[in-house]
Amino acid sequence: MVAEIPLSPGILARYEAVVGLEVHCQLLTHSKIFAADTNAFGSEPNTNISVITLGHPGTLPKLNRKAVEYAIRMGLACGSSITRHNVFARKNYFYPDLPKGYQLSQDKGPICVGGGILVKVKDPQTGQPYQTTIQLHHIHLEEDAGKSIHDGSEWVTQLDYNRAGTPLIEMVTEPCIRTADEAGQYLTEVRRLVRYLDICDGNMEEGSLRCDVNVSIRPKGATNLGTKVEVKNLNSIRNVMRAVDSEFKRQVELTESGGRIIQETRTFDAATGRSYAMREKETMNDYRYFPDPDLTPVIVSDEWLADIEAKMPTLPAALYQRFTDHYGLPDYDAALLTDAKELADYYELVCTYTSNYKAASNWIMGPVKGQLNEKTLRDRQFPVSADRLAALITLVDNGTVSQTAAQQVFNLMIEQPDALPIDLATAQGLVQNRNTDALKTLVEEVLAAWPDKVEQYRKGKKNLLGMFVGEVMKKSKGAADPKLVNELLAKTLQEK
16 A cells, blocks of 8 residues: 655646547437437337347348438538548447447547647636647547446346447547646537537436546656546536546556556546546457448448538637627627527527627627526527517617616516517506606706705716716606706706
8 A cells, every 4th residue: 555645736746647538429310320229318218229229139230321420520520531431340348238248339440530629728827828729539430338227226237228329429539638627628619519510419417428538647748658547437527627637636646655557447436526446447459349240331422521511500610700700799709609509590590680789699698698598598498589689679779768678678578478579668668758848847856856966966076967867767767768868967957
């Protein structure tokens, strides 16, 4: 047993982490990758299965064309090279939740090679922002395994094969990540990309996006790679970042104590923030890869690739540029609105009905986003329709309602989505009063009620104008046009 060494900042600073991520994304195809079974989350256990999924003798797999297209879409989004001649291999290992005793995957010829994803991060020492590209080694296609369920029992394992055969892409980075923040931002960008491409819902809590972390350490300035340790099946971006930090410190502590890092697979306990050994890591030879004899090679033709390219959606970086250049939005607005494709699409739809692009951004970032959660956003259940929101913006722009009254109208629009904003404003008496004669009367009444304040104003206490405006607005029950009230008050006070 090695002695524990206190990890001072000085000791930690002598080492650097070398991190690579393996991200598994379940693809949103209707059926599984090699069978016609339904690909759906949340079904009753062992209902989305067939003799093909269960690997019965005499059954033959057939590749899902859509899964190949989705993998290519991700490769194109990452700037990867697309492999034209694809072969599937059997990856042999035995787990209870792997019904065939092997997994169909890609070995030496992944469908996408190279590429990278640009991330924005902060330097942990200085706090200064910087950009870096996380380089991809490859993206390959494979099938998922089933799921073992323990339900708190030490002795009983239940098996649900619904997930077996679900199409996956596995994105493998180069060992180029150096900090937990870089790992977290990379995973955030992957999740955003798969959602923009509509190939995966990115729900880590449901397991449709999972991440394995490979961590090694080396002295600062060294170029050789250390012994890597894999931390498996992390189900949140925060836990990925915690696992990177935890494993880095564990390896530094072990090294400083005279221990030896072994290549192994570990599991991360979110409650304690520590990882625990599961098994020594299998080597490539352990898997005994060989080409699957039942699947013919997949040829990606020029025509097929061109068709996929033509159907690619506008990606976040291009949208960000459009939002800043065409709509004139600040960087903050553009970054927030392009964070989710649904939000970006909604914003652009609102802008087809109004030219006040900044007001549209303000309303979406504020009241609209305040009504959304992840589910309603993914389902595009926006609280008001794009044309109704634009109509409300127009009412503010032309002075029909005040900004304050518009918020009240917005709340009414949520309850009555089919009603026009102007009708709701009129019914509630929120249309601004621009009747000069009527407002003059209210101004005179307020000034008559506060003679001492009027005297103070005349002696130079000009900030009292705001108080007078507030009193007039109260008398009008919020219906007065604040700009006109300001003008009338200033003029009346000057005359007194």
